[in-house]
Each structure stands twice: as C-alpha cells, then as structure tokens.
Amino acid sequence: MGKLYAVGFGPGGLEYMTQKCIDVIKSVDVITGYTTYVDIMKQYFPDKEYIASPMMKEIDRCRMAIELAESGKTVAMISSGDSGIYGMAGILLEMKHEMKSDVEIETVSGITAASAASAILGAPLMHDFTIISLSDLMTPLDLIMKRVDCAGQGDFIACFYNPKSKKRVDYLKRAADILMKYRDGSTPVGVVRNAGREDETSYLTTLDKIGESPVDMFSIVIIGNSNTYVEDGKMITPRGYSDKYGFAANGGKDE
C-alpha cells in the first residue's frame, strides 16, 4: 500500500511552497492534478512523473490516484492554494470512503489565496472575515447571496473566491449591492489577479465601483469592513474597534 498526499502548493511560486510540500513532491512516485497545476509544478520539478487531467475529470482523477496508491505508489494530488480550503482533500476523503479503500490520505496545507492576496494589498485581514465562493455551480445562488448578506450584517471583511466567470458576469455587482446596505460605497476593496505568480497584478478600488471593475476568474476580491482604510497605497483593517492608538495593551491577543 502506498500513500496519497493532498498537496496545496500555494499561489504558484516555489518560494510560497512549504518545506513539507517541497519534500513530499520530491519524494513521491507520481504527481497528479489539473493540467494547469501540473504545468506549474513541472517548472520546478521537471524530473518527476506527472499525470495531468482536465478540470472536468476530477472524480476520475481522484479514483485513479487512490488506485495508484493502493497499488503501492506514493502519489501527490496537487492543487493551488490550500488543498484543505475548497481543495482536493474533501473529495479524496469522500472517494476513499465510496471506494471502501483503506489507503492513507494526508493533507499538506498550502498558502490559501486570501493570505497571498492579503500580503500584496497591505493588511486587510486583521479582523474577522468570511471566505465565500461566488460560483453557483454547486451552491444555490440564493444561499451565496444570503451569505453575502450575513457578511454585511456582521461587518465581516469579505473575501470572494471565484468572483466572476464568463457565465457569472454580474454576481460580484449583486454581492457589492448587498454589502452596500450595510457599509459605505467608499469602503476599500482590493483585487489581486494571479497572486504570487509572475504575472501578478493588483489594484485598489471601492465597494461602489467593484461591480464595474476588471475582475476575472483568476482574481481574488477582498472587501474591507466598516473600519478598513487605505493609507500609503495599502489597504489596512485595524485590529480592534477601540481607539486607534489605544490598542497598545496587547493587540487583541490575550494568551
């Protein structure tokens, strides 16, 4: 019996991979994943054996990876970001159970897109936040928009994954309209495209303009809470709701 790793390699650059990710990738017999991810890893680890599959064949890819591990191979199923956040870890565990396999599956965490985008924008995630996927392929649109409304009510910073696709052109605008029931149209918004890759771009805008701003499926959108501000080109959410310079006590940690 081999072993199966669900490996998140982070945004894409080698420098964002954890030591464990690098060690696992170097040690396994086979690396498998969506074609785009395989192409990224081949740049850094060209001598490994890869099995690439198109995005639409996810279940087949999981089954194949589990069967490979059962046959004695060590296998890494790779994805960008964190394999534990909207990643491959869940579907692998589900398929393992479905196949009544007793192969060992280990998740190797990676830097998720919200972390990578946050570092580029400044410090927007210094307070409570939500991560919401705006893709309605597997989640009813009503529930997605209900969650956006909850993010608004609770004054959460909101990170949107999958903010737009060819088919979903207006969901981001609808989400922004919902949030504007609760916070000002001037609320800072940061957009990062291809965070941590060579062609990374980012910009800051405001909640009332994000609906018309250039955003695509490779972008992450971070909407500030009611206290978020922009200073020296950086998007910053204060860590507390107390007086800005009264936070000297212990900065919100009471450990």
Added chain:
Amino acid sequence: MGKLYAVGFGPGGLEYMTQKCIDVIKSVDVITGYTTYVDIMKQYFPDKEYIASPMMKEIDRCRMAIELAESGKTVAMISSGDSGIYGMAGILLEMKHEMKSDVEIETVSGITAASAASAILGAPLMHDFTIISLSDLMTPLDLIMKRVDCAGQGDFIACFYNPKSKKRVDYLKRAADILMKYRDGSTPVGVVRNAGREDETSYLTTLDKIGESPVDMFSIVIIGNSNTYVEDGKMITPRGYSDKYGFAANGGKDE
C-alpha cells in the same frame, strides 16, 4: 535604509514554513517578536540575532523594529500562523504611518491556524467559512456574538480563534448556543490544540458538547455547517449542496 519583513512562520514546525519564510529568516540581520515565537525560531536558526519582547509590549516592539530598519538593518518581525491574519502586518503598517517612516515593509504569508487545523481534522473547510476571534479585548462582545449569529444564519463553517482564556470561560458555550438556533446539536466540531507542533492534540465532538469540552487559548475550534459529517474519524464538509455523488461535473470550479 534597511527593510522590515512581517513574517508568518505557520503553526511552528520547520516543515510548515514557506521557502520564502526560511530564506528571509536566514538573510535578515535581526529577528524580533514575542518571546514564545523567538524561542520556536531559535530551535531552527540558532545562530541568528534575536530580540524577544513580552506580548504586552507590542507597540514598543513595532517601533523598535521600524527604527532598526531605518538604521539600515534588515529585520524580520515574526509571528505564528499568517502575519496577514490577525498578525503583525497591520500594526506595523499603522505604526509606520504614525512614525512617518518610509521604511519598506513586506508581508511574508504563512499557513494560518485554520489551514493547519483543517488538515489534521480531515476536510472541514471545503465550503464557505468565517474566521472569528472570540477575544473581546479589542472587539465589543456584542459584535462578536452578532458575527456568530451571522455565521449561523448563513450556514457558514465557523472557525474560532482565541476560543477561550482564563477570563473568557463561557464565550465558546455562548457561541455554540447561538449556532444551535440554526443547526443541529449533533453538528460535528473539531478542536486542534497546538496544531503543527510537537505536542499537537486534536479531537472531534459535537456542537451541543463543545461548551463543556476541553478547549484553551492554544486551541482552534472548527464548527461544521449543516452538511458536515464525520466518516472514518475525519470531519468532512461536502463541497456542494447538490446531490453528494452528483458533483462529478467539475467540483465547484468553473474556471
């Protein structure tokens, strides 16, 4: 002029550090941070220069780090997890502005506690989630509990940071009671203590029992959404609200 890095080193083990974290730590002149974090880094990088300071002196530590960088040193301000999530990135940018300094500050993302805990528990974060700190040192308790209520309304998976301290013994129970207005008491809950460190422990329980379960300030608590289940000892949130085995199309990604 030197440079200042806000470095998140992840849960604690060297294997969870990114390549960039390791490179920056190796290259800087001085590493500074809360005593506990300095002790962790000294294990792996014993030959570096460290300046440790107690938790309560956070503002002073930031000022000192900025002044050191202004004097020409390269400095790493370290913290566990991701420096961009409830971390040092924000306070450094705020202090830089306050001090009218033009020192360059770069954030180096790390694996945040939710990611590390998730990998240990199974795959609880396969759908939309909130991260909420239950510490009320800098946030009004009413707002924290309002956010918990919003997490309940929106059927978000809920990750609680700082779930308990000596002074805050019942907040987690209050949060669980609020969530039980919206989801069943049998909802799976995972607790991870010292995720990714040598003395890591974890267990699964349910929402109706978490209030009385052993949780402390070094723990992360992850509460499932209405679809989360436990199978083979793993906590799993399905990636969609569609039929469990009808997700073969593309697994929620429509890129």
